[in-house]
Amino acid sequence: RGPNYPPGPRSLPVFGNLLDLDSANPWLTYCRWGKQFGDILSFKIFTRRIVVINSYSIAVDLLDKRSSIYSDRPNLMMLDLMGWGFSVAFMRYADSRRRKYRRSMHTGLGPPNAAAMQQTLLQRSDTLVRQLLDSSEGFQSHLVNYAAASIMHHTFGFTDWNKYKYLVHDVTLKAINALSESVFFGAQAVFAFPILQMGSLGVVNHLPEWLPGAGFKRIAREQRALTSRLQEEPMEIVKKQMATGIHSSSWVSDLFEERDSSPPGALTEDNIKELAANVFTGGFDTANVIWHLINRVVGQQRLPDFGDREALPYLSAICREALRWHPPIPLAGHCVSETDEYMGYEIPAGTPVMANIWAMTRDASMFKDPDRFYPERFIKEDGSLDESSSDFVWGFSRRTCPGRTFAELTMWIAVARILAVYNIHKAIDSHGREIPVKEEYADRGLFV
Numbered sequence: 001r002g003p004n005y006p007p008g009p010r011s012l013p014v015f016g017n018l019l020d021l022d023s024a025n026p027w028l029t030y031c032r033w034g035k036q037f038g039d040i041l042s043f044k045i046f047t048r049r050i051v052v053i054n055s056y057s058i059a060v061d062l063l064d065k066r067s068s069i070y071s072d073r074p075n076l077m078m079l080d081l082m083g084w085g086f087s088v089a090f091m092r093y094a095d096s097r098r099r100k101y102r103r104s105m106h107t108g109l110g111p112p113n114a115a116a117m118q119q120t121l122l123q124r125s126d127t128l129v130r131q132l133l134d135s136s137e138g139f140q141s142h143l144v145n146y147a148a149a150s151i152m153h154h155t156f157g158f159t160d161w162n163k164y165k166y167l168v169h170d171v172t173l174k175a176i177n178a179l180s181e182s183v184f185f186g187a188q189a190v191f192a193f194p195i196l197q198m199g200s201l202g203v204v205n206h207l208p209e210w211l212p213g214a215g216f217k218r219i220a221r222e223q224r225a226l227t228s229r230l231q232e233e234p235m236e237i238v239k240k241q242m243a244t245g246i247h248s249s250s251w252v253s254d255l256f257e258e259r260d261s262s263p264p265g266a267l268t269e270d271n272i273k274e275l276a277a278n279v280f281t282g283g284f285d286t287a288n289v290i291w292h293l294i295n296r297v298v299g300q301q302r303l304p305d306f307g308d309r310e311a312l313p314y315l316s317a318i319c320r321e322a323l324r325w326h327p328p329i330p331l332a333g334h335c336v337s338e339t340d341e342y343m344g345y346e347i348p349a350g351t352p353v354m355a356n357i358w359a360m361t362r363d364a365s366m367f368k369d370p371d372r373f374y375p376e377r378f379i380k381e382d383g384s385l386d387e388s389s390s391d392f393v394w395g396f397s398r399r400t401c402p403g404r405t406f407a408e409l410t411m412w413i414a415v416a417r418i419l420a421v422y423n424i425h426k427a428i429d430s431h432g433r434e435i436p437v438k439e440e441y442a443d444r445g446l447f448v
């Protein structure tokens with residue numbers, strides 16, 4: 001008898017449970033298994049065992065309380081080959097850059113830098129509201145552009161969207177889409193490619209490109225070209241602008257100035273480049289949340305700004321509910337770095353552990369009538385906002401989202417201003433009936 005792993009479905013000899021998975025919505029398969037096997041379960045992709053956590057309380061027990069061993073990520077050679085080695089999201093826990101970058105992101109994108117972020121977002125949301133008036137059909141692309149332009153503005157100081165939008169559409173989004181389409185057909189898919197687990201670069205490099213299944217070499221080459229552009233090009237522009245003294249101050253220009261004054265531990269130029277690329281590639285899911293706005297109108301004489309945030313808890317509740325109802329990252333994949341025991345089960349070192357955030361959002365004991373979009377659930381009896389009950393949508397403990405404050409501000413001001421100016425209602429079909437809003441994932445972000 002093998003070790004006492006968490007229970008799970010029977011698996012086939014070669015594929016394991018690969019064929020059982022709904023590859024577009026694996027969290028739904030995990031929910032189904034959860035009903036059968038409990039809130040902690042395990043299954044196999046080929047020979048690789050994966051643990052899934054379906055409940056918030058178990059996620060807290062393991063990912064929070066034992067975070068020193070549950071904050072790793074799997075070793076994915078393929079990502080390095082594709083040039084994604086800069087990404088904090090994929091970095092191993094012990095990587096010395098990880099803590100440095102997270103600390104710096106907290107300074108640049110967290111509460112300490114709220115005033116600068118708010119300044120940027122007021123300008124960008126103003127543009128968004130105007131663009132929606134010019135052409136409301138392009139609603140979704142306006143939102144993507146708003147999220148991207150805000151990040152570009154804050155990070156690099158690029159205010160002229162038309163001039164720099166190629167960096168988003170021709171470089172960054174292409175890199176993200178290619179990664180999620182060609183390699184990630186579901187977060188667990190990375191575990192499905194045994195080749196991704198291969199610890200040896202040498203082997204990958206020696207496979208001829210024409211070999212069936214070796215198409216990843218071509219993908220990797222194309223990806224490397226894009227990931228290198230997305231790291232180099234904006235940085236070169238900022239450096240040139242700084243050299244000629246015409247730059248607008250930005251997070252990156254501040255980091256360069258800090259580096260030049262050389263305090264101990266300052267980031268190197270390579271660090272700054274990688275850090276900026278993290279932010280640039282991290283922010284796009286924000287747009288999807290705003291997209292899921294539902295019909296509620298706030299009457300205002302003027303456009304709301306950040307000073308109104310305290311006084312408008314219902315707006316914050318709408319943002320919270322949008323994130324709960326449709327979490328942009330439905331699965332957070334951690335990896336356990338030491339063998340652990342939980343509830344009598346063994347979880348061997350190196351096992352990927354998936355937190356099924358989507359399942360937690362549908363837990364009726366935490367959220368009554370969980371499929372209903374109902375912002376009021378976040379308003380307490382005294383009218384104030386319930387601040388914490390859905391924080392898990394930002395992930396867990398040492399790997400929680402470092403872009404949270406930036407994303408929350410980006411969403412809040414866009415939602416506030418759109419609702420202040422426009423009536424939003426459900427689309428109407430040809431018979432004049434409302435088309436219900438479906439909770440579904442149209443495209444796949446990096447983690448989905």
Ligand code: HEM
Nearest residue numbers: 088089279282283286329332393394395396399401403407
């Ligand atoms: C609505 C918007 C967003 C949501 C819901 C979200 C949610 C998440 C979640 C669930 C994780 C995984 C946490 C875990 O593994 O436990 C994550 C990681 C991450 N997010 Fe976000 N995020 C959003 C926007 C952003 C933005 C705007 C940025 C950057 C500007 C960003 C940068 C990152 C990075 C770098 C990581 C990896 C952290 C690590 O592995 O240590 N995210 N995010």
